[in-house]
Amino acid sequence: MSVIYVMLAASVVIAVIFFVVFILAVKSGQFDDSYTPSVRMLFEDELVKEKSNKATLTKQD
Amino acid sequence: MEHHTCFHCGLNTKDSEILFDDKPFCCNGCKTVYEIFSANDLTCYYDLQKSPGSTPKEIEGKYNFLENEKIIEKLLEFNDGKTQIITLYIPNIHCSSCIWILENLNKLHSAVSSSIVNFGKKTIRITYNAETISLKDLVILLNSIGYEPFISLDDYGTSKKNIDRSLIYKLGFAGFAFGNVMFLSFPEYFEVNEFWLEQYKPLFRWLMFSYSIPVVFYSAQEYFISAFKGLRSKILNIDVPIALGVFVLFIRSTVEIIFDYGSGFFDSLTGLVFFLLLGKFFQQKTYTFLSFERDYKSYFPIGITKILPNGKEESIQVYDIEKGDRLLIRNEELIPVDCILIKGKAHIDYSFVTGESKTISKNSGDKLFAGGKQLDGSIEVDVLKSVEQSYLTQLWSNDVFKTDKEAVFTSITNKISKSFTIAILSIAFISTSYWLLIDSSKALNVFTAILIIACPCALALSAPFTFGNILRILGMKKFYLKNASVIEQLAKIDTIIFDKTGTITANKDTSISYEGLELSEDEESILKSTLRGSNHPLSRALYDLLNENNIVTLDTYEEHLGKGIEGKYKETQIKIGSAPFVGYATESVNLNTAVHVSTNNNYKGKFTFYNAYRKGLSQLFNKLKTHYDLVILSGDNEGEKENLTKLLPAKTKLLFNQKPEDKLEYIKYHQSEGANVLMIGDGLNDAGALAQSNVGIAISENVNVFSPACDAILDASKFNQLFGYIKITKTAIKIIKWSFLLSFIYNFIGLYFAVSGQLSPVFAAILMPLSSISVVAFTTLATNLAGKKLK
Numbered sequence A: 001m002s003v004i005y006v007m008l009a010a011s012v013v014i015a016v017i018f019f020v021v022f023i024l025a026v027k028s029g030q031f032d033d034s035y036t037p038s039v040r041m042l043f044e045d046e047l048v049k050e051k052s053n054k055a056t057l058t059k060q061d
Numbered sequence B: 001m002e003h004h005t006c007f008h009c010g011l012n013t014k015d016s017e018i019l020f021d022d023k024p025f026c027c028n029g030c031k032t033v034y035e036i037f038s039a040n041d042l043t044c045y046y047d048l049q050k051s052p053g054s055t056p057k058e059i060e061g062k063y064n065f066l067e068n069e070k071i072i073e074k075l076l077e078f079n080d081g082k083t084q085i086i087t088l089y090i091p092n093i094h095c096s097s098c099i100w101i102l103e104n105l106n107k108l109h110s111a112v113s114s115s116i117v118n119f120g121k122k123t124i125r126i127t128y129n130a131e132t133i134s135l136k137d138l139v140i141l142l143n144s145i146g147y148e149p150f151i152s153l154d155d156y157g158t159s160k161k162n163i164d165r166s167l168i169y170k171l172g173f174a175g176f177a178f179g180n181v182m183f184l185s186f187p188e189y190f191e192v193n194e195f196w197l198e199q200y201k202p203l204f205r206w207l208m209f210s211y212s213i214p215v216v217f218y219s220a221q222e223y224f225i226s227a228f229k230g231l232r233s234k235i236l237n238i239d240v241p242i243a244l245g246v247f248v249l250f251i252r253s254t255v256e257i258i259f260d261y262g263s264g265f266f267d268s269l270t271g272l273v274f275f276l277l278l279g280k281f282f283q284q285k286t287y288t289f290l291s292f293e294r295d296y297k298s299y300f301p302i303g304i305t306k307i308l309p310n311g312k313e314e315s316i317q318v319y320d321i322e323k324g325d326r327l328l329i330r331n332e333e334l335i336p337v338d339c340i341l342i343k344g345k346a347h348i349d350y351s352f353v354t355g356e357s358k359t360i361s362k363n364s365g366d367k368l369f370a371g372g373k374q375l376d377g378s379i380e381v382d383v384l385k386s387v388e389q390s391y392l393t394q395l396w397s398n399d400v401f402k403t404d405k406e407a408v409f410t411s412i413t414n415k416i417s418k419s420f421t422i423a424i425l426s427i428a429f430i431s432t433s434y435w436l437l438i439d440s441s442k443a444l445n446v447f448t449a450i451l452i453i454a455c456p457c458a459l460a461l462s463a464p465f466t467f468g469n470i471l472r473i474l475g476m477k478k479f480y481l482k483n484a485s486v487i488e489q490l491a492k493i494d495t496i497i498f499d500k501t502g503t504i505t506a507n508k509d510t511s512i513s514y515e516g517l518e519l520s521e522d523e524e525s526i527l528k529s530t531l532r533g534s535n536h537p538l539s540r541a542l543y544d545l546l547n548e549n550n551i552v553t554l555d556t557y558e559e560h561l562g563k564g565i566e567g568k569y570k571e572t573q574i575k576i577g578s579a580p581f582v583g584y585a586t587e588s589v590n591l592n593t594a595v596h597v598s599t600n601n602n603y604k605g606k607f608t609f610y611n612a613y614r615k616g617l618s619q620l621f622n623k624l625k626t627h628y629d630l631v632i633l634s635g636d637n638e639g640e641k642e643n644l645t646k647l648l649p650a651k652t653k654l655l656f657n658q659k660p661e662d663k664l665e666y667i668k669y670h671q672s673e674g675a676n677v678l679m680i681g682d683g684l685n686d687a688g689a690l691a692q693s694n695v696g697i698a699i700s701e702n703v704n705v706f707s708p709a710c711d712a713i714l715d716a717s718k719f720n721q722l723f724g725y726i727k728i729t730k731t732a733i734k735i736i737k738w739s740f741l742l743s744f745i746y747n748f749i750g751l752y753f754a755v756s757g758q759l760s761p762v763f764a765a766i767l768m769p770l771s772s773i774s775v776v777a778f779t780t781l782a783t784n785l786a787g788k789k790l791k
Helices: A003-027 A036-043 B028-039 B069-075 B096-103 B135-144 B166-190 B195-219 B221-232 B239-258 B266-283 B391-395 B412-438 B440-453 B457-476 B484-491 B500-504 B521-532 B537-545 B617-625 B638-647 B660-672 B684-692 B716-755 B761-788
Strands: B018-020 B023-025 B083-089 B112-118 B123-129 B303-307 B313-317 B326-329 B339-343 B346-349 B360-362 B379-383 B479-481 B495-499 B505-516 B556-560 B564-569 B572-577 B594-599 B602-613 B629-633 B653-655 B677-681 B695-700 B712-715
Touching (some): A003 B166, A003 B195, A036 B096, A036 B112, B018 B028, B023 B028, B069 B313, B083 B135, B096 B112, B166 B195, B166 B266, B166 B761, B195 B221, B195 B239, B195 B266, B239 B440, B239 B457, B266 B457, B412 B457, B440 B716, B440 B761, B457 B479, B457 B484, B457 B716, B457 B761, B479 B716, B484 B695, B484 B716, B495 B500, B495 B660, B495 B684, B500 B629, B521 B537, B521 B564, B537 B594, B537 B602, B602 B638, B617 B716, B660 B677, B660 B684, B684 B695, B712 B716, B716 B761
Parallel strands (some): B695 B712
Antiparallel strands (some): B018 B023, B083 B123, B112 B123, B303 B313, B326 B379, B339 B379, B556 B564, B564 B572, B594 B602
């Protein structure tokens, strides 16, 4: 059997895996809110009480 | 940090001297919130944003209905007796600090296991242990830190809404297939007769075929459905040529690979569907935190306190209210049904229903209508009608609220597509018959090629991208449109009708003028001191206006309901209120609200309240007058007529004493005469008119709080920019027309190749994305340029 079949099969499988992951991601609601996570990730170091993250958070209203 | 603003909420602190931790606060409420946060090590809240908070409101007893099991059950998303999950709408969420503090709710109460904020929707989803904290306590906790949730009748029973994510799936799949098909068709673009390529050609082609099947039958299904619906009602909408193009592309490509004629057009097919869906996705952007479809349900409370015959209080559901029930309406609560006042002082604010900002005093035995808000302590009432039969609720049974404006309206794209489809079909048939005579083997090839190349991808993308971008630009300027078709409608307007109170006047401030004898310093100070004791809105307004004076402790103070107030200090006695109350015979009919003052029974003078008009009103009307017919429809009396005629252009029509039904009829009449009416209003009294008009814009001082059903919501601070906003919608239509022209050019080039029978897959695969991308680029650039001019 030619190697191209293996290659093609591999490419299709990888593509399908990514697609299934995408569907699962949409289903779990990851695409419902596209703003909050972008702010939330900046809060990880909240216990360090420094005002360093002031400048990065400029979203108002 | 300046020492004049509250550390918590940013309000002015000059009147108060509350200091805590060396930080100034405007009131004890704000100080308390700060104390809660600092005690729990959450002061990081103030580092993320400057003065992010808001003052907690007095809610004594307001959430008693959350003790009712039936109501709780309807609100909860999940409940196993121990763990409960609820999603609450909190209008106050406005910055990153809000997200931070709300997601750290578990630090304030250990029963909360997780809280997740959705900033766009302004909701918070809280998982908590119901054994240690009840829903009521949770809501009270949220309120105590200044984040009061908004629970209305609308939430009742609709908490399990399904979110429609099908467009994301469809788009995702089309994109996925597009990429893979592109990959697979790439080797054949160069048409080299190479050994390996020849051998694997069929395999590649069938793979492409299998990728396209779901694209055609799943991703593109809406185009087929819409085209079918259009044809059935004899309308050639834009989806007809699209569906035809997709269908022909698929059939011809399949036939080509079955009989080994060529590689087919699967790349163009998947690309086309992907780009079309992308346009749809872009246009779909809506303001999830705003609701344009509100009816009375969004404002009514879920529960109300019923007083049982034995004197006990019980929380019941609003729908369970029956005629004859005795209800307790607390301060700041909305009256949900028509009823009779039995006990207490009623000061009813009907602004929600009528748009009229002045409160009305009622005595026991008077009838109260649903929709009023009690402002002065608790009252007891007897129910006359159930919720469904109350006057306010009846308003919504008008047919205007059931018609869908978007469905009636033919969009610019569909208008063009009609002639476009006819033109394409005739070209296809003419050139096919020509080839039938010359070379019949090529005829079918040409026919399909024309339908493929003419598929109006770029044409169909022009409007979604232009409107989507305009929607976004206007949204940044605080003018929120319901959907894209509102832009088109707005561009066609020729008559603009304004409501008066709350629309062209500002709710917050009134201007007050004084006529009469001058008051001595002592008298002024007593006047101010007396006013201080009263909660009547007019007293509050007057109190805020008067200069700083020494506040003295009055010897006596008395309030005469519906008449006025009386105070005594040393030898001076002061009366403030209506003309007869202060012992003054009304000399002339004055339609403006006035407060009269007398000291020691000597009449001094009166304070007259005038509406304060919004800034830039005259300039706005002067700009509008050359393009539009202007009308003011007011539910008020004619008191302001003189003032308005001075202020506004001469040809503005002024109509007073208009009931909600009159406004609706007025608009209907003008529409029947061919006018395209834009109605601008604010209160529920305008709701009918807003629905009847071609475009209804609701003016709102706070976009999160209140607006009746409408097509667009305009932030009150941007009222004077209205002309620019209407103008940009016209520019948008112009941009779309230009991009139509652009896409026609591409179509002509393609058609030349198609008609002459030379259309190759690689050419189609280049031309289609090229035309789509250039149209998208053009519309985006042009709309951004137009948006730059806006203030």
